[in-house]
Amino acid sequence: MTLLEVKGITKRFGGVLAADSVTFSLESGEMLAIIGPNGAGKSTTFNMVGGQLRPDSGQVLLGGEDIAGEPPRVIWRKGVGRTFQIAQTFMSMNVVENVQMALISLRGQTRSLFSRASALHRDEALALLDSVGMADLAGRPVSELAYGDVKRVELAIALASKPRLLLMDEPTAGMAPKERAALMQLTADVARREQIGVLFTEHDMDAVFAHANRILVLVRGRIIAAGTPEAVRANPDVKRVYLGESGVKAALAARRQKHEAGLA
Ligand code: ADP
Numbered sequence: 001m002t003l004l005e006v007k008g009i010t011k012r013f014g015g016v017l018a019a020d021s022v023t024f025s026l027e028s029g030e031m032l033a034i035i036g037p038n039g040a041g042k043s044t045t046f047n048m049v050g051g052q053l054r055p056d057s058g059q060v061l062l063g064g065e066d067i068a069g070e071p072p073r074v075i076w077r078k079g080v081g082r083t084f085q086i087a088q089t090f091m092s093m094n095v096v097e098n099v100q101m102a103l104i105s106l107r108g109q110t111r112s113l114f115s116r117a118s119a120l121h122r123d124e125a126l127a128l129l130d131s132v133g134m135a136d137l138a139g140r141p142v143s144e145l146a147y148g149d150v151k152r153v154e155l156a157i158a159l160a161s162k163p164r165l166l167l168m169d170e171p172t173a174g175m176a177p178k179e180r181a182a183l184m185q186l187t188a189d190v191a192r193r194e195q196i197g198v199l200f201t202e203h204d205m206d207a208v209f210a211h212a213n214r215i216l217v218l219v220r221g222r223i224i225a226a227g228t229p230e231a232v233r234a235n236p237d238v239k240r241v242y243l244g245e246s247g248v249k250a251a252l253a254a255r256r257q258k259h260e261a262g263l264a
Pocket residue numbers: 013016017018036037038039040041042043044045
C-alpha cells in the first residue's frame with residue numbers, strides 16, 4: 001500500500017491561498033522533495049501532513065487511513081516523525097543521554113528520569129546513534145559538537161519513534177555546504193535501509209537534485225511540476241517560473257559563493 005497519499009489538500013489564510021488542491025503520493029523508502037520559492041506553501045503543506053494545520057479540504061491518507069485534521073501527537077503515534085532542534089536545556093547533556101531522554105519520553109517513563117536514567121534504554125540509544133554514525137561521540141556533551149553532528153543527533157532522536165514517514169522542513173538550514181551534503185546523504189541512506197519515506201524541503205538545489213527520488217515544484221500554493229530530478233530539471237515551466245528566474249539564480253549563486261568563502 002502507498003505510504004502517503006495526499007489528495008487535494010487546500011489551506012487558505014485570509015486572502016492567501018497557501019495550498020491549492022495539493023496532490024501527491026510517497027512510497028516507503030522514497031525521498032520526495034518539495035521545492036519552490038519563499039511563500040510557495042511548502043511549510044503549509046508539511047504542517048497539514050504533520051497535523052500542525054488542519055486542511056480546509058482534502059485528504060491525507062497514511063497507509064490508507066485519513067489523518068487530515070488529527071492532532072500532531074496522534075499523527076506522530078501513527079508513525080509520522082519530524083526532526084526537532086535539540087532544546088538549549090539539553091545541550092549540556094551528552095549525546096547518548098539526549099537519545100535516552102527521547103526514548104524515555106516516548107515511552108511515558110518520565111517519572112523514572114531522575115533515578116535510573118543513566119542506564120535506561122542505553123543500548124537502544126547507542127544503536128540509534130550507530131545508525132547515524134555518531135556512536136563514537138556518544139559521551140560528548142552536545143554543546144561541544146560541530147553543527148552537522150548536532151543535526152545527526154537530531155536525526156537519531158527523530159528515528160527513535162521508528163517513523164514510517166519522516167517530515168524534514170529545511171533540515172539543513174544554517175549548515176555549510178559540505179555538512180549539508182553529508183546530512184542529506186545520511187538521511188537518504190537511512191531512508192533506504194529502514195524503508196522510511198522522507199518528505200523534505202531544501203533551499204540547496206544541489207542537495208535536492210542529488211538526493212531526491214522525485215521532486216514536487218510548488219508555486220503560489222500549486223504544484224506546477226512533479227517527477228524525477230531529470231524530468232523536473234528539463235520542465236520548461238520549472239525553468240521559467242523557478243530555476244530559470246534570473247533573480248533566483250543570482251541569489252543562489254551569491255549564497256553559494258558566500259558559503260564557500262566562509263568555508264575556505
Ligand atoms: P514556504 O514554506 O513555501 O515558504 P509557507 O507555507 O510558509 O511557504 O507560506 C505560504 C503562504 O501562506 C505565504 O503567503 C505565507 O505568508 C502564508 N502563511 C503561512 N502561514 C500563515 C499563517 N499562519 N497565517 C497567515 N498566513 C500564513
